[in-house]
Amino acid sequence: MSTTARPYEPAGPPGPASEGAALGAASAPLAEQRTRALLAWDAFRDLAAAADPDAPSRLPGWTGRAVVAHLASWPDEPLLARLLAEARGTRSADAEPLDQDTANAALVEAHRDATAAELLAALDDGRTRLVAAFDAVEREGIGLARTGSQVGPVPLLTQLGAIAYELAVHAADLVPCGAPEADAELVDAGLLALADITGALAARYGLTAESALVGPGGGWAFAADGGGWSVRAVPAGKSTGPAVRASSAALLLDASAGRRSVPPLLVKRDLRLDNVPGLLALAPLLDRVPGLPGGPALNVAAGWLGGLGRAIGRFQR
Structure with a gap:
């Protein structure tokens, strides 16, 4: 059994990109x-x-x-x-x-x-x-x-x-x-945690990816480069990169936890995906971590480009 605390390291051999990387x-x-x-x-x-x-x-x-x-x-x-x-x-x-x-x-x-x-x-x-x-x-x-x-x-x-x-x-x-x-503070803390753990997983598996989780009042985004990951607050308004946007921040949590079915939310435009190709950079995590928080939305994104969600795509145009 180890007797020394081990610092977190992303997957793969340590290198300059992981030294002092943001966590x-x-x-x-x-x-x-x-x-x-x-x-x-x-x-x-x-x-x-x-x-x-x-x-x-x-x-x-x-x-x-x-x-x-x-x-x-x-x-x-x-x-x-x-x-x-x-x-x-x-x-x-x-x-x-x-x-x-x-x-x-x-x-x-x-x-x-x-x-x-x-x-x-x-x-x-x-x-x-x-x-x-x-x-x-x-x-x-x-x-x-x-x-x-x-x-x-x-x-x-x-x-x-x-x-x-x-x-x-x-x-x-x-x-x-x-x-x-x-209250809004609890929902916001939950949304930050969701963005943070997804960024941690992307960095751990060496992915270069980013995404934002955005409600009407703003949200949180992460960016991973394989050496570490960062999180940042996103102001209200449409984000410019890959994002999952919802009619409420609480709905983002419900969708990520499987409490609400994602396809009907997309059809009703209560949930929208921005820059789906960018979101698909996270798709490898679904195979490695079946219980990934936010996985239902990523699964829909992957199915969409694969032809399973073309009807949803028409509704979002």
Whole structure:
């Protein structure tokens, strides 16, 4: 087992392009990353407090309790403790990604009788652990160390930021349980996390690609060159490069998570693809990472140019 934290490196042999390369949102000031992550967590906690845990959620077969239990911190699922151990080099990442569906089912079953107070207490424990993780990054300098994820090794800070994506997507799952719509800050944090993790994957597999995720009020874009990746805010208005644009930022998250079927959204122009050939630079990721966030939209783009989506193309002209 390794005892030294390993810095993140893109796929392929190290070279001048990877030395000092940008690492997306993980390269931003730590205070900015911490603030965004905790705002997202607190926003979800407020929504969970307003939800009826016994009501059916948007996810088939899941109650509000199951949605919250899935994201909360429990003694039997110390995710952040595992990530910190991997970043410190005191634990090796698992050889194979976790079977997330099986793990989720087991976690939900274990806490099927949790009270509303216990669910909120578990969310509070998760926030405490998230604060401790950022404190460790600041104190020990392990923010860029490699940690295992469902999509391969990524920096610890990338994982801490990616939590916002799950929070934002599941916030919408709680609306049928009586929770209000997620606020703009939570949705924005989730959209940044989606752009960031896709950029990380593109860089890891040596791709040169870029894309923007844009709603009416703007969004986020990434650019990867095989040596690293960057993320930037996109102002409102049509982007000039490859982009997935939607009638709302929340819709981008829903489409990426498979909550909404992409083809009807394209036909209704609630979702639009700009510069599809540029988007297809990301297509190799679909074969390597079947669970890629945003994969449904990329699959549609690939099918479109392959002849499967010509009708959609006519609607977008």
